[in-house]
Amino acid sequence: MIKKIITIFGSTGNLMYKKLFPALDALIKKGLINQDVKILCIARKDCTLEDYVEEAKKEVKENLDWDSIIPYLTYIKMDLFEMTDYIMLKDMIHAEGKDLDVMFYLAVPPTLFEPIAKGLSISKIMTKAQENRRILFEKPFGSDFEDAKHINQTLQELFDEKQIYRIDHYLGKEMIQNIFIMRFANSLFKHQWDNKRIKSITVLAKESETVMMRGGYYDGVGALKDMVQSHLLQMVSLITMNQPIENKSSAIKDSKVDILNKVEFDLNSSIFGQYDGYLDESGIQKDSNTETFVFLKAHINHKNWKGVPIYFLTGKKLNEKRSEIIIEFESDDINQKGWEFNNLDYNQLIIRIAPEEGVTLKMNVKTPGLNASIIPAELTYCHACQSVGNTPEAYEKLLLDLLNKDDTLYTRWDEIVASWQTIAKLKDKSHELVNYQSFEELKQLILETHVDVYKNI
Ligand SMILES: NC(=O)c1ccc[n+]([C@@H]2O[C@H](COP(=O)([O-])OP(=O)(O)OC[C@H]3O[C@@H](n4cnc5c(N)ncnc54)[C@H](OP(=O)(O)O)[C@@H]3O)[C@@H](O)[C@H]2O)c1
Incomplete structure (x- = not known):
């Protein structure tokens, strides 16, 4: 043995x-x-x-x-x-x-x-x-x-x-692994996955904690390099990649790299922030201009994704810990040929990564009762509820794959190259840092400047 x-x-x-x-x-x-x-x-x-x-x-x-x-x-x-x-x-x-x-x-x-x-x-x-x-x-x-x-x-x-x-331990998270299955094992979504059907994609990784004891590491790195370069771009690549030619590590990575090379940030739509009190934390330079929050708009230079904004939002000391991917679907051709519906909401598919794991599909239904008005309804799947005990933590899966020589959930060098090159253009530009005390201030700023952004950020 x-x-x-x-x-x-x-x-x-x-x-x-x-x-x-x-x-x-x-x-x-x-x-x-x-x-x-x-x-x-x-x-x-x-x-x-x-x-x-x-x-x-x-x-x-x-x-x-x-x-x-x-x-x-x-x-x-x-x-x-x-x-x-x-x-x-x-x-x-x-x-x-x-x-x-x-x-x-x-x-x-x-x-x-x-x-x-x-x-x-x-x-x-x-x-x-x-x-x-x-x-x-x-x-x-x-x-x-x-x-x-x-x-x-x-x-x-x-x-x-x-x-x-x-x-990249995000890849070991249960719901990140589930993206692949949801997209390619469900014809319901498989054929609705392009710019004809999807209005916008939002990737959130909000943290309520401060830098805590990791100031020495975090300062000089910041939210863009710590989160966007790795976790958020990986999430976007899994959500938007073409179906790999086979269910094998190298084919999946080829599809991801193809998309990562096509992500382009809109340099004028970014918001960089630093939480109030960051400069007093241990391990932080007194004049540090490291961002602890970033909001970005991108698009993908691919015919399937032309015109679909991709929003990235991540930061520390925000109002909650929440990591999600939100896909908003178009609703433009519903009202036609004599059919008129009022109060329609966009259909949304929300993949909940943390702290709860699951999926929510938001749709429009009739109100119960004698009138026919429309209200939003949610179909919710709880991933953790399906398992006896806790679902495996990311590191558990990654260590097991390591023992078994399975590198599917590990990142290949060309994925890293593509991610660094994508964010390099943003880093070259000097950004004004918004000082924030609460996420509400940032949310207001985002919703004012981006009218089409998903509202429940
Ligand atoms: N912590 C997390 O949640 C997390 C998440 C994702 C990625 N990472 C990455 O994982 C790595 C480790 O992170 P960490 O948070 O565990 O860091 P850490 O708490 O600073 O510990 C790092 C380890 O490295 C040792 N070390 C540091 N400088 C050394 C030196 N000059 N010579 C010998 N040993 C040295 C420390 O030993 P001493 O105890 O003797 O100082 C300690 O055992 C980093 O690359 C980090 O970016 C961490």
Whole structure:
């Protein structure tokens, strides 16, 4: 049996405590991680496994079954700039046997991607020729296109593209995976999916939280690079891509890249904002002009999408946590040939990604009773209600796919190139920053300047 080793660099970080431990716990409980798996937790702190676990128990908010997790764990202290430490790691891995499948998860700041990749390659822990070695990177993939290109060049010199897994954890979310099924497994939507039927598309990712303890990372990155470059553009590509020629990872990515290359932002329709009090947060430069909110209008240079505005909205310290995709349908040819309806609303399909997962279809119906006036009605599907217990978290699915060498939900390099190039034009333009205290101020501004935008933003 092949032994699988998940090696996590940055095991004392927020990502490990907030996402990876809960995901590992869930996979162990479901029997999807079992005795053939070992987890090497790497960090720079000098401590025993017992100390490390005690610290993790304090940091992890969820109630995990630590007694089941601990047997899988080994704690390793490493200096990531010291070659002898990589040799030590290699010896430890090789001591596990000959038939090994080894994954290296870089849960560290992007500045460490290159030194770790080089350390793994020079020490020959991982080389291009080894099929059973994979390396994983978290977003952001670089700080801009040039930086991303530089990191990628280094990686491609050291490793084969098949060994490189780039995580955009939004792609692991249940309802994001559901977009594909909803679009292509339902003839109801499949044949209504173009500019003849769709009036507008809105992609929302609203957060109520501030930057909290992540100011050091967030400042200098901002909402555009943190959210639009990755999650929001990925959502738009899944919603608007042509049906892939087959249900395979490479074909899906080809369709996504084709659309990503055709997204164009309307430079004059953007609103950038910064919440009041941002400059007083820990880790933020006192004169920072980093945006914590962005609203954008785009269109897709493709005959199917000509004339359809695509709205992007994301930000911190807003009135709620809500991530949704709203598709508004046209209603222009309903009133004809003697048929007149009043009070018609646009049909809307709302894909709810977080915090609730589900779908709502808004339609027009007759009011109950003796008169025939029209009211809006909602058909609602609750995704979480279908499952016993919680639906899997994004990282659970992504870790499982990693173990199974399935890279469908990971992003390919050309998707990242297209996303960076799309937002580069916006970043070149200097933007006035709107200072906001509440989302209501931003909403008013958006609705005043964009009359056709979906009203319930
Ligand atoms: N947190 C999230 O929810 C989230 C979501 C999406 C993507 N990401 C990405 O995931 C990665 C990790 O994020 P994070 O939030 O976990 O960051 P973090 O809390 O800052 O932790 C990063 C880890 O890297 C280690 N580290 C930092 N500088 C180091 C150095 N110079 N030498 C050795 N180790 C060093 C830290 O060790 P010490 O404990 O010793 O400092 C810690 O274990 C980043 O690329 C981030 O952008 C995070």
